Amino acid sequence: MKHPSLPGVSARRPSALLSATALAALVAAGLALPAQSATAAEVSLPDATVEPTVRQEWRTVGADTFTRTSSAGWGTAETGGAWEHTGTATQFTATGGKGLLTVTRAGSTITSALPGATSTDTVLTATTTAQSAQTGSGTHLSYLARRVGSAHYGAKVRLQTTGVTTLALVESGTSLTTTTLPGTFGAGDAISVKVEVVGTSPTTLRAKAWAAGTAEPSDWMLTTTSSTAALQQAGDVAVNSYLSGSVTNVPQTFAYDDITVSQLVDVPNTLPTAAFTSETADLAAQFDAADSQDTDGEIEQYTWAFGDGTVTTGPTAEHTYTDAGTYAATLAVTDNDGDTSVTTKDVVVTKPAPVTLAADDFSVARTGGWGTADQGGTWTHAGSASSYSVASKTGRQVVTAGGSTRTSELASVASTETDLTTTVSVDKPATGSGAYVTVIGRKVGSSSYSARLRLLEGGAAQLGVAANSSTLKYVTYPGYTTGDKVRIRVQVSGTAPTTLRAKAWKLGTAEPTDWMVVATDSTAALQAKGGIGVSTYLGSNATNAPFTSSWSDLRATTTDDRTVTPDPSDPGTDETTETGKEQPGATNTGARTGKFSTVHEGNLTVTQDGTVIDGWDIRGYVLIKAKNVVIRNSYIRGTVPAQRNDMVRVQNDAYSVTIEDTTIRASELSPNVDGVKGWNFTLRRVDISGVVDPVHIHGDNVTVVDSWLHDNSHYDNDPNWSGGPSHDDSIQIQGGANITIHHNTIEDSYSAALMITQATAPVTGITVTDNWIDNGGCSINLADNRGALPGATITGNVFGRGQIHKNCAIRVPSAWTLDVTGNEWTDGTEVKRTNF
Numbered sequence: 001m002k003h004p005s006l007p008g009v010s011a012r013r014p015s016a017l018l019s020a021t022a023l024a025a026l027v028a029a030g031l032a033l034p035a036q037s038a039t040a041a042e043v044s045l046p047d048a049t050v051e052p053t054v055r056q057e058w059r060t061v062g063a064d065t066f067t068r069t070s071s072a073g074w075g076t077a078e079t080g081g082a083w084e085h086t087g088t089a090t091q092f093t094a095t096g097g098k099g100l101l102t103v104t105r106a107g108s109t110i111t112s113a114l115p116g117a118t119s120t121d122t123v124l125t126a127t128t129t130a131q132s133a134q135t136g137s138g139t140h141l142s143y144l145a146r147r148v149g150s151a152h153y154g155a156k157v158r159l160q161t162t163g164v165t166t167l168a169l170v171e172s173g174t175s176l177t178t179t180t181l182p183g184t185f186g187a188g189d190a191i192s193v194k195v196e197v198v199g200t201s202p203t204t205l206r207a208k209a210w211a212a213g214t215a216e217p218s219d220w221m222l223t224t225t226s227s228t229a230a231l232q233q234a235g236d237v238a239v240n241s242y243l244s245g246s247v248t249n250v251p252q253t254f255a256y257d258d259i260t261v262s263q264l265v266d267v268p269n270t271l272p273t274a275a276f277t278s279e280t281a282d283l284a285a286q287f288d289a290a291d292s293q294d295t296d297g298e299i300e301q302y303t304w305a306f307g308d309g310t311v312t313t314g315p316t317a318e319h320t321y322t323d324a325g326t327y328a329a330t331l332a333v334t335d336n337d338g339d340t341s342v343t344t345k346d347v348v349v350t351k352p353a354p355v356t357l358a359a360d361d362f363s364v365a366r367t368g369g370w371g372t373a374d375q376g377g378t379w380t381h382a383g384s385a386s387s388y389s390v391a392s393k394t395g396r397q398v399v400t401a402g403g404s405t406r407t408s409e410l411a412s413v414a415s416t417e418t419d420l421t422t423t424v425s426v427d428k429p430a431t432g433s434g435a436y437v438t439v440i441g442r443k444v445g446s447s448s449y450s451a452r453l454r455l456l457e458g459g460a461a462q463l464g465v466a467a468n469s470s471t472l473k474y475v476t477y478p479g480y481t482t483g484d485k486v487r488i489r490v491q492v493s494g495t496a497p498t499t500l501r502a503k504a505w506k507l508g509t510a511e512p513t514d515w516m517v518v519a520t521d522s523t524a525a526l527q528a529k530g531g532i533g534v535s536t537y538l539g540s541n542a543t544n545a546p547f548t549s550s551w552s553d554l555r556a557t558t559t560d561d562r563t564v565t566p567d568p569s570d571p572g573t574d575e576t577t578e579t580g581k582e583q584p585g586a587t588n589t590g591a592r593t594g595k596f597s598t599v600h601e602g603n604l605t606v607t608q609d610g611t612v613i614d615g616w617d618i619r620g621y622v623l624i625k626a627k628n629v630v631i632r633n634s635y636i637r638g639t640v641p642a643q644r645n646d647m648v649r650v651q652n653d654a655y656s657v658t659i660e661d662t663t664i665r666a667s668e669l670s671p672n673v674d675g676v677k678g679w680n681f682t683l684r685r686v687d688i689s690g691v692v693d694p695v696h697i698h699g700d701n702v703t704v705v706d707s708w709l710h711d712n713s714h715y716d717n718d719p720n721w722s723g724g725p726s727h728d729d730s731i732q733i734q735g736g737a738n739i740t741i742h743h744n745t746i747e748d749s750y751s752a753a754l755m756i757t758q759a760t761a762p763v764t765g766i767t768v769t770d771n772w773i774d775n776g777g778c779s780i781n782l783a784d785n786r787g788a789l790p791g792a793t794i795t796g797n798v799f800g801r802g803q804i805h806k807n808c809a810i811r812v813p814s815a816w817t818l819d820v821t822g823n824e825w826t827d828g829t830e831v832k833r834t835n836f
Contacts (some may be wrong), residue, residue, distance in 0.1 A: 045305045046332050049339040052269040057296075062117040062237065062261030070094040074112055080261060081116035086240075098129075098255040106136070107245035113147065113238035114261065120234045121198040121264035122146060124154070127212045128239075129190040129255040134161045136246030141254065142170065145197035146235035153231055155195035155207035155222075159185060167193075169205045169222050171231070176224045181209055190257075192216070198264065200232040215835050216814065237261050270296045272335040274343040279658070281630075282352035283324065287317040287331070288703065290738045293765060294335040298793055301334040307347070315740065315767065316705070321349045354557035357413050358532060359597060362552055366390040370408055375597055376532075376556065377412030394550040395534075402432065403540035406549075409443055409533035415558060416498075416529050418442060421489040422554040423507055424534070428547065429482040430455040433539030437549050438466075441492035441500070442530035449526055450535075451490035451502035451517070453477060465490070465500040465519050467526065472519035477504055485552075487511070493559045495527040532556050583772050584745045589708040590663035590687030591635045603639070606657075619667070624650035624657045624678075632660040642670035646677040647691060651699075656680040666690040669713045671720055679736055683707050689748075692726055698734040698760050704741050710748045727751040729776070735761025745772045747800070752776040758786040765791040774800030778808035778834060788816040795822035799831055808834045 062080030073092050074083035083099075085092045087110035091102045103110055124145040138161060144154035151172045158166045163184030168175040185191055190212035198204050202225040208217050241254045275291035289302045304317045307327030312319070321327065330344040358376025367389045370379035379395075381388045387398045387406050397406035418441045426437065434456045442449040447468055454462040454474070459482065464474025480486070485507035493499045501515040536549040582588060596617040603620035606613075609627050616634040621643065636647050647664045650657050659676070664686060666673050675691040676683060679699020686704075688694035689711040695704055709730040718726040730749040731741060733756045746753040753773045756763050766789055773779045779799055782789070799809040810820050814835035823831040 045303050045311060045330060045342075046301075046334060046340045048332070048342040049271060052271055053337040053339050054266055054268050055337055056121075056264050057267040058123070058262045059265050059267075060260060061119075061263045062114045062259070064099065064259045066094045066097055066099045066257060068094050074099045077114060077259075080114045084113050084115055086111045098257050099259070100253050100255055101239075101241050102251050102253040103241050103243045104251040106243050106247040106250055109240050109242040111238050111240035112256075113144075113236055115236045117261045117263065118234045118236050119263035119265075120146070120200050120203075120232075122235075122237060123194065123196045123262040124237050124260075125192070125194045125262075126239055126259045127190050127192045127257045128157070129212075129257075130159055130185075130187055130252070131255060132249055132252045133187045134159050135248045136161070137244035139244070139247070139252070139254075140242040141193075142238075142240045142242070143193050143195050144238040144240070145195045146203070146231060147238050148231055148233060148235040151228070151230045152235070152238075153197045153203060153205055153226065155193055155205075155209075157181075157191060157193060157209060165191070165209075167207060167209045167221060169195075169207050169224050171226055171228060176205070176226065177222050179221050181221075183211060185211075192258075196220075202227045203231065218832055267296070269335070269337040269339050270294070271339050272297075272299055272333045272341050274331050274333045274341040276329075276331045276343070276345070278329065278345065278347050279628075280347060280349050283322070283349050284318065284320045285329075285347055285349055287319070287329065288740075289315050289331055289333065290701070290703065290740050290765070290767075292331070292333045293791055294333075295791070297336045298791075299333045300336050303332040303334070305330040305332075315742070315769075316703075324350050354419060354559065356555070356557050356597070357415055357418065358410050358554070358556040360395070360554045362390050362393050362395045362554075364390060365392075370395045373410055373554075375595075376410040378410075379408050380411055381409075382407040382535075394552045395554075397534075397536045397549045397551070399435075399536055399538040399545060399547045399549075401545050402538050402542040405535055405537045407440075407533055407535035408551075409440070409531055410556075411443070411531040413531045413556065414529040416442070416495050417493050417559040418530075418532060418556055419489070419491045419559045420532050420554070420556040421487060422534060423485050423487050423552045424453070424549055425483060425485045426455065426536075426547065426549050427483075428544050429459060430457050430539075430542070431544045432457060432541035435539060435542065435547060436535075436537040437488075438535045438537070439488045439490050440531075440533040440535065441490040442498070442526060443533055444526050444528050444530040447523065447525040448530070448533075449492045449498060449500055449521070451488055451500070451504075453486060453488060453504060455480070455482075463488075463502055463504045463516055465502050465517050467500075467521045467523050472500065472521055473517050475516050477516075479506070491515075491559050497522045498526060584685070584706050584708045584743065586687075586708070589685045589706065590661065592633050592661050596635065603645075621645040622648045624648065624655050624681075625652070627654060627656045629655075629657040630660070631657065631662055634662045636662065636664045637667040638673060640668045642666060642668040642673055644670075644672040646674045646696070647688075648676045648681075649678055650676075650681050651678040653680065653699075656701075658682040658684070659686055660684045662686050664688045664691075664694075666713070671713070671715050671718045671726060673713070675709075692728045693730070693732050695731040696734075697732065697736055697739060700737045700739075702736065702739045704731065705743055707744045709744065709746045709753075712749050714750045725750065729753070729755035731755070732757065733763055733766070734759045735763060737764045739763070739766045741766070741768045741771060743770045747772075747774045747802075749776045750804075752781040753779045755781050755783075756789070757783045759783075762786045763789050763792075766793070768792075768794045768797065770796045772798050772800075773809075775802045777804045778811035779803055780810045782810075782812050782816070782818070784813035784815070788813075788818055792818060794818070794820045797823045797831075799823065799825050801825060805834075810834065811836060 064077040072089040076082045093100045122145045139159045141157045144152040146153040156168045156170045165181045165185045168178040192212045193209045196206040206220040206223045208221045272294040276289045279286045305311045306319045329347045332342045334340045360373040368385040372378045424437045438450045438452045440448045440450045461477040461480035462474045463477040464471045488504045491501040497520040502517045538547045597615040599617045605623045607625045612630045618636045675688045675694035677696040682703040686707040694709040712728040715726045730746045730753045753776045809831045810833045812833045820833045
C-alpha cells in the first residue's frame, strides 16, 4: 500500500551518484568530510563530575490493583503498607481486582487511608465505579492527597441522579473551585481522578477527571492555591465516600482500582556510564556511544575528543585522521542532571587500501575488439580489430606476422601510482628471436613503462622492466613451460624518478614475497599520469605465426595510500553522498552506482570474518555467518521466483554486518520476504523497499541511520495472517538492547512505522531520534508485553498525518511513564502520546 511521502522525499530512484570508492578518495584527499568536527577551541571536552547532583524526583510510594481477596478490610497495598479504615471492617472488601467500599447508611462517610505515604508533594490517582444508581442528593467521592489530622487537601467528585458530575478542589470538605465534567456518569461507569497537592506556603492544588479507558486529558481541569496553616506540613493520603442524607437506596458499594500515590523525594543522581565502540577503515574511524547509559535519566550530550586536537558532539561520530597511528579517543557523556562521565580508548588507524583503477574478467564473448572493461573504460587496440577477440573468459591478441605487435589499452585510466596484475598464456613455443608479452603500467601518449616477459627459443624466459622499448633490468624467470598461465605483476610508482617493480609466477602457485626486478627511471615524457594496457610482440625472424596470447583476470589499483582524484568532467562525482541534515530519500540513500563490478547470481552466504563486498549486484538473498562483514555500494535483489527468505539475515551473537550506501529491493514481491532481519547489524544510507518488514530486530546492537524505509509490500489477503491483511511494520523490534534509530525517513507501512512488541525479550536502551515518520495504524506502536522501555529516548522526530487512526503518532500503554515530549507534526505543532 502506497501512502503519500513526507515533505522533501522524492519517489525517484537513485541515479548517477558518487561511488563509494570515489567517496573514499575524496575523503582521503580532504575534499569531502564524513562528519562535522571542530577544534578544541570551539568545543571543549567537559570534566568528569566528582559530586553527583541531588535532584527531586517523583517516586511511586503507594500502588494497589487489589489482586488479592479479603472479606474484612482491604489488607495491605501492593506498595505503601496496610490500609486503615473508618467504619466496620466488613464494609471494606477486596475481590475481583477491586477494592470495594460499602456505605450502609445515608448521611455517612467511610474512609480508607494509607498512613505510610506521607509527604508535602503528592499525586494521587484512582479509578472509582458506583455500582448503584444515584438517588436523593447523590454521592461525594473524595480523593485526599494531603491529610493532616482532620484537615485535608484533595479533589471531590459529586455523582448526581441526572448523571451530571462535578469535580472540585477541596480543603477540609470546603470546595475551593468547581467544574462540570463532560458527559454523564451513572451506575457502572468508571471514572478516573488525578489530584496533585504540592508545596507549602502556598500549597498548589490541581485536579482532572475523565472516563476510565479514554485518554487522560493533557491539561489540569482545576488549579488553585491555599496557605491554611494547619496544612502546611506533610500529610498522608486517603479516599472516602459520602452518601447524602436524602439517598434512599442503601447500602451502596463503590469499587476502587488502580490507586497510585507518587511523591517528590530527594534523589542523588546516578552518574552516567560513558562507553563506546569504534570501527576503523584505513584513516577513517566511526564512533558509536550506544553502549553509554544513564540508569536514572537520559544522556543529553555526547562530546568526542579524537586524540588529534579535534572535538565534536553527537551520539555517533565519524572522523578521518591525517596520519596513521594510535590515538587516545575520549568520550564524555553528560546526563539530564548536568553530570558527566568520561572514558578513553586507543584507536588504531592505518593507511588506506589501494583504490581500484581498472578490472576486467573478460566474461562477455566478442569479436573485433575487447569491448568495455568491467571497470576502467573501453579498450582501444593497435592494428586490425580482427586480431582481437574475447572468448572463454580471456582477451586474445593474435600476431599474424613476425616483427608485429598487438596492443590493447585502457586510456581512460590516469594514475602515477599503478599496481597492475594479470594472467597471460601463449599458444605455442617461441622461435627465432622469440616473443614478448608485456604488461604496461603507465602509458603516456606513445611512451610507456612496463614489465615484459621475454619468451626465448628453446623454452627459457626472462622477466624485465622497460622504459619504452629499452629494458632497464631483467632476470631469468625459472621453470617456464609453453602453455603455462603466468601471473605478471608490475608496479609503476612516483615521478622524477619513477620506480618500476615486477614479479611473475605460475598461476596456482604462491605469489613471491619479494619483487624479482626493481629499477628507476626519469624519462621526461613519462613523468605524468598514464593509462594501462597489455601487448604481444613476435620477433622479426620468428617462424611460428600466427602467435596468440590469452589475457585474463586483469586488475589495476593504486600502489599505496595515495588516491586518484576523479576528473572534473566525470559525471559520477558531482553530487554529495552524505545525507547530512537533509531528509533521507531517493537522492542520498542506496547504491551510488549504476554499474557494478560483480554480478552474483543466486543466494550468498558470507563465512569469512572481515569480508568486504563493494559494488556488487546480488541477485539472491544474503546470509551472514561471519563477523565484521561490510556490504557497501551494492544492490540486493533476492531471487525470481521469490523464496521464503530475508533479503539479509544475521542471527548469531558471533556474527555482525555493516551495510552502507546499498539498495535492498525485492525483484519479485512476496508476502514471505522481509528486509534485514536479526541483530548485530548497522545500516547507513540504505534504501529498503518492496518487502513486508524492511527491518526486523530481535536482538542487541542494531543501528539504523540516514536510511529510507518505504513502499512496504502489503497484501489485503496475506496467507501468513490467515488471509487477513499484512501486518507490515517498517521496523519491528521483538526484543533487544542498544538499538538506535536516528535520522531516517520511515513511511508507507500499513501496521506501524515502528512496532515494538517485546515478544521475545525486553527492549532496553532504545533511541529513536530526529526521524521523519508517517503512516501505519499508529506510526509508533508500543505493545504492553513486558512493561515500559528502560532507558528509552523518543524525541526530535517529525510526524506526517497519514496514520489510519487519526493523529495517532505514538501509541503508549497508559500505565507507562514514558516521556515522548520533543516530537512534532510537520506543521510544527506538538505531538502528544496516545494512551491505551
